[in-house]
Amino acid sequence: MAQVMDPTAGPAARLDPPTPCRVLLLEDSGMDADLVREHLLMIDDHAFDIHRVDTRQDFIDAIAGGGPFDLILSDFDLPDFDGMSALAIARDRLPRVPFIFVSGMLGEENAIEALKKGATDYVVKLRMERLQVVVRRALVEARDRNELADKRTALAESEARLRFALEAGRLGSWELTLATNRLRVSSICAANLGLSDPSEIPTYDRLLERVHPEDREHQKAMVRQAVTSGSPLDMEYRTIWPDGSVHWVQVRGRAVYDKDGMATGLAGVSLNITERKKAEERQLLLLEELNHRVKNTLAMVQSIAKQTLRATPSVEAFPDAFQSRLRALAQAHDLLTRRHWQGASLSEIAALTLEPHVDAGRVRVGGPPVNLTTGVAVSLHLAFHELATNAAKYGALSAENGRVDLNWEIAQLGQMPTREGAGPIVSGQFARSGAGALVLRWQESGGPPVVPPTRRGFGSRLIERGLAHELEGDVALAFDPAGVRCRLVIPLSSRVSPQ
Amino acid sequence: MTDADLSNLTVLIVEDEPLIAMSLEDALIDQGVTCLGPAGSVSAALEMIEAGGFDIALLDVNLRGERVDAVADRLAGAGIPFIFTTGHGAEGLPDAHRTRPVIGKPFRDIDITDALARHRPR
Numbered sequence: 004m005a006q007v008m009d010p011t012a013g014p015a016a017r018l019d020p021p022t023p024c025r026v027l028l029l030e031d032s033g034m035d036a037d038l039v040r041e042h043l044l045m046i047d048d049h050a051f052d053i054h055r056v057d058t059r060q061d062f063i064d065a066i067a068g069g070g071p072f073d074l075i076l077s078d079f080d081l082p083d084f085d086g087m088s089a090l091a092i093a094r095d096r097l098p099r100v101p102f103i104f105v106s107g108m109l110g111e112e113n114a115i116e117a118l119k120k121g122a123t124d125y126v127v128k129l130r131m132e133r134l135q136v137v138v139r140r141a142l143v144e145a146r147d148r149n150e151l152a153d154k155r156t157a158l159a160e161s162e163a164r165l166r167f168a169l170e171a172g173r174l175g176s177w178e179l180t181l182a183t184n185r186l187r188v189s190s191i192c193a194a195n196l197g198l199s200d201p202s203e204i205p206t207y208d209r210l211l212e213r214v215h216p217e218d219r220e221h222q223k224a225m226v227r228q229a230v231t232s233g234s235p236l237d238m239e240y241r242t243i244w245p246d247g248s249v250h251w252v253q254v255r256g257r258a259v260y261d262k263d264g265m266a267t268g269l270a271g272v273s274l275n276i277t278e279r280k281k282a283e284e285r286q287l288l289l290l291e292e293l294n295h296r297v298k299n300t301l302a303m304v305q306s307i308a309k310q311t312l313r314a315t316p317s318v319e320a321f322p323d324a325f326q327s328r329l330r331a332l333a334q335a336h337d338l339l340t341r342r343h344w345q346g347a348s349l350s351e352i353a354a355l356t357l358e359p360h361v362d363a364g365r366v367r368v369g370g371p372p373v374n375l376t377t378g379v380a381v382s383l384h385l386a387f388h389e390l391a392t393n394a395a396k397y398g399a400l401s402a403e404n405g406r407v408d409l410n411w412e413i414a415q416l417g418q419m420p421t422r423e424g425a426g427p428i429v430s431g432q433f434a435r436s437g438a439g440a441l442v443l444r445w446q447e448s449g450g451p452p453v454v455p456p457t458r459r460g461f462g463s464r465l466i467e468r469g470l471a472h473e474l475e476g477d478v479a480l481a482f483d484p485a486g487v488r489c490r491l492v493i494p495l496s497s498r499v500s501p502q
Numbered sequence: 503m504t505d506a507d508l509s510n511l512t513v514l515i516v517e518d519e520p521l522i523a524m525s526l527e528d529a530l531i532d533q534g535v536t537c538l539g540p541a542g543s544v545s546a547a548l549e550m551i552e553a554g555g556f557d558i559a560l561l562d563v564n565l566r567g568e569r570v571d572a573v574a575d576r577l578a579g580a581g582i583p584f585i586f587t588t589g590h591g592a593e594g595l596p597d598a599h600r601t602r603p604v605i606g607k608p609f610r611d612i613d614i615t616d617a618l619a620r621h622r623p624r
Contacts, residue, residue, distance in 0.1 A: 291593075297589075298606070376566075465524070469520030475543075475546070498566070
């Protein structure tokens with residue numbers, strides 16, 4: 004106790020004069036008050052600032068308004084007041100401040116009663132020399148007690164902040180005791196496993212039952228490794244909720260050791276990462292789809308290059324023809340991207356190529372609303388591009404008064420247009436569909452007389468072979484001297500549908 | 503294998519992208535191959551297999567968003583060899599046919615002609 008009673012002042016305290024200790028002294032006798040003051044002055048390393056009161060009201064006022072006090076010294080018997088009432092008031096208002104009775108006469112019973120009620124100590128005036136020891140000890144103990152209380156408050160606040168952070172971050176916390184396999188989990192941790200009650204997983208084995216069977220061995224291995232190697236635990240596993248749904252959990256933790264360095268447990272946090280996992284899966288799918296689309300586009304570019312090279316009369320003519328087709332392909336991609344690759348309407352596709360000519364009054368476009376899937380939209384766009392390029396070079400759009408009419412309608416089976424002299428055009432596929440067809444006509448007029456090409460170029464081939472195959476329809480491309488005509492009869496389907 | 507012997511060979515082309523199908527046709531016709539198709543959908547491909555008259559098939563693994571497992575099954579059942587063409591990796595292949603030859607898109611003409619020469623029925 005000697006060490007505890009001897010307050011060790013830090014180096015800083017030795018350099019500065021000690022902060023005076025504020026004492027509230029309840030004493031009606033001036034002589035006794037002086038006696039107390041003298042004894043206090045004899046205490047080393049402490050200075051005292053004494054505030055004396057001698058009535059009940061002054062005492063109450065001092066407690067209410069004065070201070071802060073580091074110490075209360077009180078007589079036991081006062082003319083209008085008594086020490087026990089003063090003690091009750093002090094304990095109520097200033098529970099942390101040491102309260103010492105300094106009294107001429109204090110029977111053993113009173114002393115015991117006073118200590119029970121919260122007095123720190125007592126000194127009888129006949130043995131006033133004890134005051135030094137008692138005050139020192141009271142001050143040291145109060146300081147220690149206050150420090151402890153401050154730490155407890157700080158710890159409680161820190162815990163509250165931690166709990167708030169865990170809850171805000173939807174982080175569950177858990178603790179595993181290795182010797183017993185007992186598991187303590189927070190309610191968020193249980194919720195991550197689809198459980199409302201943390202007591203449903205009281206042991207590690209019960210937790211494992213909740214882990215997806217395919218992930219169980221991995222889970223056990225990772226936990227074992229964290230315990231034996233001391234490396235942090237950081238893993239993701241699937242869990243099956245009571246309703247059968249599968250969710251993802253991430254756990255992070257670390258082994259806990261005793262003073263001999265033996266691992267006694269594992270503690271950490273858990274997080275529901277199902278949404279993140281789903282987003283990752285979506286992203287992966289998207290990347291795969293993108294890869295597929297890019298490869299397909301590269302293959303298309305390659306085909307366009309090869310076929311353009313075959314069809315162009317000279318190497319010099321190649322770059323222009325190739326680049327113009329690449330540009331057309333890029334335009335289609337732009338439009339489809341704006342439509343989130345959900346397809347496009349026929350009029351949008353027609354406008355992509357023909358809008359400048361429509362604005363110039365050279366092309367008329369018209370027909371009912373028709374929806375196209377992405378593949379059909381790209382093919383039709385490339386076909387329109389070929390027809391328009393040809394018209395601008397050799398056909399109606401190369402002459403001042405030339406015109407192009409592009410129109411379409413939905414025709415029912417039986418009202419199908421006929422080829423000159425032949426019966427109705429009904430391909431095998433198409434006769435079965437029975438849902439009618441999109442009949443689309445490109446008609447040039449007012450241009451120079453059309454000379455049929457000596458060999459079929461890329462455009463003709465794309466329209467007559469590619470388009471006909473892709474749309475499972477009938478294509479008639481005619482180099483009529485009065486103007487190029489093209490008619491597509493495309494059976495309606497999920498790929499080509501009226502709005 | 504640049505001058506792989508592809509004479510007297512008839513190939514069914516199953517491909518939904520007309521530009522790619524046309525380019526395949528060009529390459530094969532140059533080598534004296536007879537081409538059937540292109541079939542651009544699973545149902546069209548099944549019809550053409552039913553009709554027969556070809557030695558080997560080039561099979562795109564995805565036709566307008568539809569998987570070609572049924573087409574591969576039918577070809578395998580009929581004992582007709584086939585070669586996958588795909589823009590996906592090997593993951594996109596039908597599970598039952600993972601050991602079949604695969605050519606990734608975009609491909610060189612020589613990749614196609616070599617594969618046809620190697621896998622054509624003897």
